[in-house]
Amino acid sequence: MTTCHYWRLDRHPHGNTDFSQYLTLCEEVLAPLGDGEVRIAVDYLSMDAGTRMWMSPRTDGYQPPLPLGSKMVGLCLGRVCETRDPAFPEGALVRGFGQWADYATLTPSLAGLEIVDDTIADPRQHFGALGMNAWTAYVGVREVAAVKPGEWLAVSAAAGATGSLACQVGRNLGAKVVGIAGGPDKCRYLLEELGCDMAIDYRSEDVEGRLATVEGGINAFFDNVGGPILDAVLPNMAHYGRVAICGLVAGYDNDAPMPGPARFDQILMRRLRVEGFFIPDFLERGAEFMPQLRQWMDEGKLSTRFDETQGLEHVLVAYERMLTGKNIGKAIVKL
Amino acid sequence: MTTCHYWRLDRHPHGNTDFSQYLTLCEEVLAPLGDGEVRIAVDYLSMDAGTRMWMSPRTDGYQPPLPLGSKMVGLCLGRVCETRDPAFPEGALVRGFGQWADYATLTPSLAGLEIVDDTIADPRQHFGALGMNAWTAYVGVREVAAVKPGEWLAVSAAAGATGSLACQVGRNLGAKVVGIAGGPDKCRYLLEELGCDMAIDYRSEDVEGRLATVEGGINAFFDNVGGPILDAVLPNMAHYGRVAICGLVAGYDNDAPMPGPARFDQILMRRLRVEGFFIPDFLERGAEFMPQLRQWMDEGKLSTRFDETQGLEHVLVAYERMLTGKNIGKAIVKL
Numbered sequence: 001m002t003t004c005h006y007w008r009l010d011r012h013p014h015g016n017t018d019f020s021q022y023l024t025l026c027e028e029v030l031a032p033l034g035d036g037e038v039r040i041a042v043d044y045l046s047m048d049a050g051t052r053m054w055m056s057p058r059t060d061g062y063q064p065p066l067p068l069g070s071k072m073v074g075l076c077l078g079r080v081c082e083t084r085d086p087a088f089p090e091g092a093l094v095r096g097f098g099q100w101a102d103y104a105t106l107t108p109s110l111a112g113l114e115i116v117d118d119t120i121a122d123p124r125q126h127f128g129a130l131g132m133n134a135w136t137a138y139v140g141v142r143e144v145a146a147v148k149p150g151e152w153l154a155v156s157a158a159a160g161a162t163g164s165l166a167c168q169v170g171r172n173l174g175a176k177v178v179g180i181a182g183g184p185d186k187c188r189y190l191l192e193e194l195g196c197d198m199a200i201d202y203r204s205e206d207v208e209g210r211l212a213t214v215e216g217g218i219n220a221f222f223d224n225v226g227g228p229i230l231d232a233v234l235p236n237m238a239h240y241g242r243v244a245i246c247g248l249v250a251g252y253d254n255d256a257p258m259p260g261p262a263r264f265d266q267i268l269m270r271r272l273r274v275e276g277f278f279i280p281d282f283l284e285r286g287a288e289f290m291p292q293l294r295q296w297m298d299e300g301k302l303s304t305r306f307d308e309t310q311g312l313e314h315v316l317v318a319y320e321r322m323l324t325g326k327n328i329g330k331a332i333v334k335l
Numbered sequence: 336m337t338t339c340h341y342w343r344l345d346r347h348p349h350g351n352t353d354f355s356q357y358l359t360l361c362e363e364v365l366a367p368l369g370d371g372e373v374r375i376a377v378d379y380l381s382m383d384a385g386t387r388m389w390m391s392p393r394t395d396g397y398q399p400p401l402p403l404g405s406k407m408v409g410l411c412l413g414r415v416c417e418t419r420d421p422a423f424p425e426g427a428l429v430r431g432f433g434q435w436a437d438y439a440t441l442t443p444s445l446a447g448l449e450i451v452d453d454t455i456a457d458p459r460q461h462f463g464a465l466g467m468n469a470w471t472a473y474v475g476v477r478e479v480a481a482v483k484p485g486e487w488l489a490v491s492a493a494a495g496a497t498g499s500l501a502c503q504v505g506r507n508l509g510a511k512v513v514g515i516a517g518g519p520d521k522c523r524y525l526l527e528e529l530g531c532d533m534a535i536d537y538r539s540e541d542v543e544g545r546l547a548t549v550e551g552g553i554n555a556f557f558d559n560v561g562g563p564i565l566d567a568v569l570p571n572m573a574h575y576g577r578v579a580i581c582g583l584v585a586g587y588d589n590d591a592p593m594p595g596p597a598r599f600d601q602i603l604m605r606r607l608r609v610e611g612f613f614i615p616d617f618l619e620r621g622a623e624f625m626p627q628l629r630q631w632m633d634e635g636k637l638s639t640r641f642d643e644t645q646g647l648e649h650v651l652v653a654y655e656r657m658l659t660g661k662n663i664g665k666a667i668v669k670l
Contacts (some may be wrong), residue, residue, distance in 0.1 A: 245602055248600055265395075267609060269609040275608040
């Protein structure tokens with residue numbers, strides 16, 4: 001009999017700290033697999049801001065709220081250790097939406113489970129340059145924000161997992177990139193490692209004022225946060241600019257929706273296109289994105305820094321670090 | 336020596352009433368035309384909500400504010416009575432941005448001046464089914480909101496000049512149309528004359544609640560007003576819906592920008608595309624739109640009701656009627 005350890009959602013959290021008030025580390029004896037199910041011995045958990053909304057009781061988000069008493073859902077990387085689906089044989093390296101647990105049990109079609117390349121040097125790249133954050137960056141920058149060579153791309157939460165990849169995708173597509181992040185360490189990372197042309201520290205600088213110095217305005221904006229940063233960018237967009245709304249992290253910890261941008265009128269005045277997108281809608285196109293991402297990774301033009309925490313018992317610490325922006329790069333937990 | 340009567344902007348208005356506090360009816364002796372200028376004996380003035388912003392001191396609108404002491408700018412229809420541009424001969428019926436005046440003096444290239452069809456039975460249709468409001472409706476519904484046959488199109492200010500045409504364009508393109516307007520007379524107009532499938536009176540009905548009954552949600556929204564109406568529509572949009580921001584009339588009378596929609600988050604949650612557009616950007620494509628508009632008009636499938644006021648001295652009354660939504664259809668002044 002194998003024991004599984006997992007995090008259970010007991011109460012709806014308020015804010016982005018002290019998650020131990022709301023989730024409990026539990027254990028249970030693993031039940032036999034149901035028909036078609038697969039079990040993964042989890043090596044790494046991905047910490048994603050989007051999962052914060054699953055903890056909320058709001059019913060108007062991406063997906064229905066997670067019922068209280070459920071195992072918390074999250075993206076897992078690991079090896080199949082038990083299987084009742086022949087497409088996922090024992091030992092295969094896989095990635096999909098499982099649980100915050102040392103053993104994740106799932107139905108492949110519901111979990112977006114897929115077998116990933118077992119030959120790359122650092123398997124963590126399946127949460128990095130080859131992962132969902134990279135697809136998000138690629139789709140958002142290339143298709144939604146539709147940046148063209150020579151244009152200016154702005155990226156918020158630019159030192160985070162998705163933002164850092166969005167900066168690099170923009171640069172690789174020939175855009176000039178301005179990254180917006182909090183603190184001098186992150187801004188140094190943007191300029192020295194990610195090749196940004198400009199970095200703005202929103203904690204100490206006047207974002208709107210600095211963006212106003214961008215000649216011709218911002219043509220494309222990849223936004224992860226909404227709120228005051230979006231307000232600072234909108235009046236600095238070039239006419240006919242495109243805004244890709246990837247996330248509204250500034251509002252995920254609220255029980256009520258965050259108010260809309262104070263400068264919404266600029267969408268009309270500057271004839272902007274603002275579009276929300278959700279990467280699971282694009283999962284079927286992963287095979288189309290991967291060759292480009294893989295090539296950039298192999299050429300050293302798409303890198304991810306990992307903010308790695310050790311041990312399932314420290315998941316909440318890692319999650320809080322990520323939600324409060326203490327991480328640089330991709331926040332993961334190694335089990 | 337001919338005397339010209341015109342309205343002069345003396346102060347920046349507050350609100351949408353009592354414009355006589357801010358504009359003055361003046362007269363002057365007409366000066367000789369400058370090189371390349373054209374003078375029009377104005378038959379009709381078009382009353383357009385978008386011109387309200389020209390009266391404001393705000394510098395972040397479509398165009399720079401009109402300097403105090405200037406003649407108020409507006410769209411005119413009339414005949415060339417003096418000309419120093421051979422492309423616009425005396426006697427030609429023309430339309431363009433002139434002044435609120437009995438004689439409008441302008442430079443054709445700056446005023447979007449064009450010669451219009453002198454053979455149609457009712458020349459007012461150059462401000463109606465063949466006018467700028469019709470182009471706006473056509474571009475907004477067909478290209479920006481990109482409505483497809485069988486989809487649901489919502490239109491705000493649906494009994495107004497642009498809205499009433501947007502409803503008909505939607506219907507002509509095979510969409511089901513829900514019009515939102517204020518008061519029972521307007522709603523009757525939407526259902527009985529414009530062929531809307533549903534009409535919502537925002538003054539007496541719960542807009543959000545009624546929209547929630549639309550099966551499958553709203554696929555395309557042509558918005559003229561912003562504010563609370565937009566807030567009611569966003570949570571009722573279908574996934575991947577398109578919102579064409581044609582106007583934000585609810586905010587034009589404010590000295591500061593109107594706050595953004597409270598339900599901005601739905602842009603992300605429902606993966607919406609929200610796009611501002613400005614019809615003067617499309618003026619060069621008028622020749623492309625006209626055959627379709629003309630055909631619909633001739634077939635009786637695109638009609639305009641006119642809210643006509645007589646006399647230059649009553650322009651402010653007509654303007655206020657239009658801005659406060661007392662008109663049904665297109666507000667014009669006959670000189």
